[in-house]
Amino acid sequence: MVVIGAGMIGAACADALATRGMRVAVVDRGPVVGGTTGAGEGNLLVSDKAPGPELELAVESLRLWGELAGELGARALEYEPKGGLVVARDQRAFAELRASAELQRAAGVTAVDVPADGLREWEPHLAPGLAGGVHYPQDAQVQPALAAAALLRRARATGRVDLLTATAVTGLAKGRVETDAHGTLHCGAVVNAAGTWGGEVAALAGATLPVLPRRGFVLVTEPLPPLVRHKVYAADYVADVASGSADLQSSAVVEGTAAGPVLIGASRERVGFDRSLSAPVLARLAAQAAELFPVLRDVRVLRAYRGFRPYLPDHLPAIGPDPDRPWLLHACGHEGAGIGLAPATARLIAQLLDGEKPFMDPAAFGPGRFEKEES
Amino acid sequence: MTNSAEPAGGYDLAVVGAGPAGLAAAATAAEHGLRVVLLDSAPRPGGQFYRQPAAELRAARPQALHHHWPAFQRLLGRVDAAAERVTSLGDHHVWSVTGESGAFTVRALTGPDQRQARSVTARQVLFATGAHERQLPFPGWTLPGVVGAGGAQAMLKAGLVLPGRRVVVAGSGPLLLAVASSLAAAGARVPLVAEAADYLGYAAGARVLAANPGKLVEGAQHGAVLLRHGVRLRPRTAVVAAHGSDRVEAVTLARLDAAWRPVPGTEWRVACDAVAVGHGLVPQLELPLELGCRTRRLPDGSAALVVDAAQRTTVPGVWAAGESTGIGGVQLAVAEGELAGRAVAGQTAAPRPLLRRRARLRAFADLMAARHAPGSGWTGWLDDATEVCRCEEVTVREVRSAVAELGAADQRTVKLLTRAGMGWCQARMCGPAVARLCGAPSADGPDVPGPDVAVAGQDDGAPTRPLSTPVPLGLLAECDTTAPSSEGAPR
Numbered sequence: 029m030v031v032i033g034a035g036m037i038g039a040a041c042a043d044a045l046a047t048r049g050m051r052v053a054v055v056d057r058g059p060v061v062g063g064t065t066g067a068g069e070g071n072l073l074v075s076d077k078a079p080g081p082e083l084e085l086a087v088e089s090l091r092l093w094g095e096l097a098g099e100l101g102a103r104a105l106e107y108e109p110k111g112g113l114v115v116a117r118d119q120r121a122f123a124e125l126r127a128s129a130e131l132q133r134a135a136g137v138t139a140v141d142v143p144a145d146g147l148r149e150w151e152p153h154l155a156p157g158l159a160g161g162v163h164y165p166q167d168a169q170v171q172p173a174l175a176a177a178a179l180l181r182r183a184r185a186t187g188r189v190d191l192l193t194a195t196a197v198t199g200l201a202k203g204r205v206e207t208d209a210h211g212t213l214h215c216g217a218v219v220n221a222a223g224t225w226g227g228e229v230a231a232l233a234g235a236t237l238p239v240l241p242r243r244g245f246v247l248v249t250e251p252l253p254p255l256v257r258h259k260v261y262a263a264d265y266v267a268d269v270a271s272g273s274a275d276l277q278s279s280a281v282v283e284g285t286a287a288g289p290v291l292i293g294a295s296r297e298r299v300g301f302d303r304s305l306s307a308p309v310l311a312r313l314a315a316q317a318a319e320l321f322p323v324l325r326d327v328r329v330l331r332a333y334r335g336f337r338p339y340l341p342d343h344l345p346a347i348g349p350d351p352d353r354p355w356l357l358h359a360c361g362h363e364g365a366g367i368g369l370a371p372a373t374a375r376l377i378a379q380l381l382d383g384e385k386p387f388m389d390p391a392a393f394g395p396g397r398f399e400k401e402e403s
Numbered sequence: 404m405t406n407s408a409e410p411a412g413g414y415d416l417a418v419v420g421a422g423p424a425g426l427a428a429a430a431t432a433a434e435h436g437l438r439v440v441l442l443d444s445a446p447r448p449g450g451q452f453y454r455q456p457a458a459e460l461r462a463a464r465p466q467a468l469h470h471h472w473p474a475f476q477r478l479l480g481r482v483d484a485a486a487e488r489v490t491s492l493g494d495h496h497v498w499s500v501t502g503e504s505g506a507f508t509v510r511a512l513t514g515p516d517q518r519q520a521r522s523v524t525a526r527q528v529l530f531a532t533g534a535h536e537r538q539l540p541f542p543g544w545t546l547p548g549v550v551g552a553g554g555a556q557a558m559l560k561a562g563l564v565l566p567g568r569r570v571v572v573a574g575s576g577p578l579l580l581a582v583a584s585s586l587a588a589a590g591a592r593v594p595l596v597a598e599a600a601d602y603l604g605y606a607a608g609a610r611v612l613a614a615n616p617g618k619l620v621e622g623a624q625h626g627a628v629l630l631r632h633g634v635r636l637r638p639r640t641a642v643v644a645a646h647g648s649d650r651v652e653a654v655t656l657a658r659l660d661a662a663w664r665p666v667p668g669t670e671w672r673v674a675c676d677a678v679a680v681g682h683g684l685v686p687q688l689e690l691p692l693e694l695g696c697r698t699r700r701l702p703d704g705s706a707a708l709v710v711d712a713a714q715r716t717t718v719p720g721v722w723a724a725g726e727s728t729g730i731g732g733v734q735l736a737v738a739e740g741e742l743a744g745r746a747v748a749g750q751t752a753a754p755r756p757l758l759r760r761r762a763r764l765r766a767f768a769d770l771m772a773a774r775h776a777p778g779s780g781w782t783g784w785l786d787d788a789t790e791v792c793r794c795e796e797v798t799v800r801e802v803r804s805a806v807a808e809l810g811a812a813d814q815r816t817v818k819l820l821t822r823a824g825m826g827w828c829q830a831r832m833c834g835p836a837v838a839r840l841c842g843a844p845s846a847d848g849p850d851v852p853g854p855d856v857a858v859a860g861q862d863d864g865a866p867t868r869p870l871s872t873p874v875p876l877g878l879l880a881e882c883d884t885t886a887p888s889s890e891g892a893p894r
């Protein structure tokens with residue numbers, strides 16, 4: 029097998045395939061975790077997903093993350109099952125939030141309503157005046173780069189995985205992967221885990237997959253004593269994820285990290301691969317964080333970073349064989365949830381390659397769904 | 404210091420950095436009629452070289468610590484003479500420059516603790532942000548008493564304090580001589596200057612040296628001071644360890660081979676209560692990089708801004724002068740500042756002598772950079788437990804394992820896998836060392852982001868820093884001029 033991409037998804041796929049005894053080459057044109065995986069956050073969320081295939085994938089994936097933390101050690105991944113707290117600014121938002129939590133519960137999510145006067149018990153520094161919230165104990169986090177590295181390390185320890193960094197894939201055909209640094213790799217199947225560049229890789233095989241970049245900024249504060257215990261965000265975040273608009277949307281997710289800094293992310297814009305600093309976007313994130321946690325006002329922001337999430341028009345990933353090329357499996361386009369969804373994505377890919385019955389119906393993630401829309 | 408209000412429509416030019424390059428550029432542009440705002444994080448103008456003692460110290464003769472003092476006085480005089488067109492903002496640390504030609508916004512922090520915001524707008528912007536010192540770690544370098552050579556010099560100039568009584572000066576580059584001679588002149592005992600490079604290498608550039616008599620005189624002056632104070636210069640030598648419990652008490656020195664590898668059996672110990680160490684200067688580029696200015700690789704592996712003959716960067720409306728375009732000393736910085744100031748003001752024809760002077764000084768600078776480029780063998784004096792990143796306490800062992808097991812081959816990947824460079828200083832200190840430990844081609848600098856690299860997601864490539872200094876969250880929030888209110892989600 030050849031896995032293209034040494035990000036979170038490629039690492040999880042390599043690990044899942046190697047564990048099943050397959051021989052794998054992981055190929056990346058850059059270093060490991062040099063793509064979006066090294067430029068995002070590691071929220072593992074069920075709270076932001078509406079019932080449907082993505083939530084089903086997320087519930088399984090978070091369960092698998094818990095298992096991985098047991099096998100690899102929570103410290104190696106900086107895994108923290110800290111839970112999420114979604115808050116509502118006013119009664120209307122609170123009512124909507126409770127209604128959506130109700131639906132999520134029916135889909136297997138644990139969600140506990142928190143009345144206004146109970147919020148401070150969960151988060152002592154939250155701003156006064158919020159209408160209420162919902163606590164999601166399944167939400168967790170990892171440090172994405174470390175998590176991907178840990179999976180790659182374990183995969184390589186099987187002796188069945190080669191890691192070819194600084195090697196770009198330049199051509200794809202059945203049984204053959206052309207590279208610039210290691211010539212032609214012969215293989216039975218190819219996994220396209222090229223994230224935001226998944227569309228380009230698909231094109232090398234003559235396939236189409238409309239993956240586009242969606243920019244996001246994250247703010248990182250100076251290291252602080254524990255101030256924020258959960259992942260905290262305002263309820264309008266959920267609406268942002270599903271929005272089809274190209275304009276800036278942001279609703280800050282505020283979270284403490286094991287190392288001390290508080291992370292505030294992430295904005296969502298469609299501006300192509302424009303790397304330029306957007307002061308208004310950073311300002312907006314800062315304002316929203318300060319609104320949720322007024323104590324953060326005097327805290328210094330050490331740095332900001334940006335990344336480009338891989339998104340597909342319907343905001344679902346592409347997981348499964350290319351409609352016309354059964355040897356090419358796509359595993360990309362996870363947008364702002366690729367870290368969370370990685371283990372379950374890898375499981376689906378491994379099951380499909382092994383001819384095993386997948387744990388869920390992958391039809392909604394079928395890479396052919398965009399072709400149909402067009403014709 | 405003037406503090407006039409911003410002209411309607413903004414300034415014609417914002418100059419970031421009031422060192423020799425920035426002062427020369429601001430004075431020249433103002434003399435040609437432009438309205439200029441000159442910002443510097445230091446309270447008083449002067450930059451690295453002309454760092455002035457704080458006024459309250461009432462230094463009787465600050466010039467005793469400087470060569471070129473009259474030249475500095477002349478520069479200040481020119482800025483003063485143009486005072487109605489130059490707004491000097493000291494104690495203004497610029498944390499972001501955004502916008503495009505015709506409308507740049509320059510945001511700075513000021514006031515006690517840097518907790519007040521101030522922003523100005525300008526049609527064009529010029530970066531004269533200088534350089535910072537390159538540090539290469541060695542066992543014991545985190546002990547109190549081990550200080551940066553440039554830092555020691557700055558402390559001396561700004562506060563008239565010495566880092567210790569018996570100071571070993573070590574590292575590489577022409578600054579070491581300047582530092583040692585200032586320390587000795589100010590009363591410190593300097594047992595020796597350990598220079599890792601081999602001065603014999605200069606012979607290869609005899610033509611360039613002959614064309615720069617001023618530079619040689621400068622070197623000779625330092626040499627004379629050192630001689631008078633009995634300071635020995637040891638080429639091909641490095642501090643390979645510092646010892647002490649609460650503070651440095653001694654160092655181990657060793658001879659180096661041509662690749663800077665310590666030669667076994669040549670070690671000896673020297674007692675001291677301070678070590679001033681530096682391995683040359685690295686241009687300070689975060690602000691121009693955020694605007695997308697392209698860089699070039701200098702002979703010593705660091706990145707500097709690409710500028711054309713008029714000191715224009717690759718981004719329209721953005722100019723640069725001084726060390727941000729390459730390390731070259733005070734005279735080159737002033738020459739570049741003059742040329743940039745004229746060009747920004749629309750003076751297309753530059754005086755020939757000034758152009759020749761810049762070319763000559765640049766050739767000298769390149770020679771220096773090549774001679775003092777860190778050799779690859781320096782890693783030979785590290786042990787696995789040596790801390791590379793002091794902020795996050797990351798050791799050589801951790802960096803090496805990321806390289807060996809995961810093929811990390813650049814600073815950013817090492818950072819993601821080990822946290823080296825994620826702390827307070829944002830890799831300004833450990834960056835060059837980490838880059839060299841993982842064999843990155845771009846030793847000190849940003850990976851020059853060609854279109855492809857940018858696409859491959861060099862999103863947080865270590866040296867690009869969207870915020871060039873920490874900003875209080877509340878102030879950052881206030882920059883949001885577009886948000887109608889914080890109510891509801893912006894759609």
Ligand SMILES: Cc1cc2nc3c(=O)[nH]c(=O)nc-3n(C[C@H](O)[C@H](O)[C@H](O)COP(=O)(O)OP(=O)(O)OC[C@H]3O[C@@H](n4cnc5c(N)ncnc54)[C@H](O)[C@@H]3O)c2cc1C
Binds near residue numbers: 038198224336
């Ligand atoms: C600001 C921000 C915040 C985020 N926060 C979260 C979060 O909290 N939780 C979460 O789950 N997700 C989050 N995400 C999303 C998450 O980071 C991505 O979904 C995930 O990293 C995608 O992983 P990947 O392995 O698919 O892609 P990548 O990590 O981008 O890996 C793709 C790799 O493919 C390589 N490649 C591309 N083309 C070629 C080629 N031709 N040949 C060889 N190699 C090639 C690239 O070099 C790259 O290394 C966030 C993203 C951003 C930008």
Ligand SMILES: Cc1cc2nc3c(=O)[nH]c(=O)nc-3n(C[C@H](O)[C@H](O)[C@H](O)COP(=O)(O)OP(=O)(O)OC[C@H]3O[C@@H](n4cnc5c(N)ncnc54)[C@H](O)[C@@H]3O)c2cc1C
Binds near residue numbers: 497
């Ligand atoms: C110890 C030492 C000894 C030296 N000895 C000699 C010598 O003998 N002969 C010689 O020719 N040269 C010498 N030099 C080199 C000389 O100092 C430099 O060549 C010269 O200062 C470069 O001028 P510059 O204007 O480019 O930068 P600098 O003088 O470094 O000025 C840059 C200015 O920009 C400001 N700045 C940077 N970033 C920001 C920001 N974000 N916001 C606001 N302000 C900012 C800094 O505060 C600084 O004042 C020495 C340097 C050092 C450190």
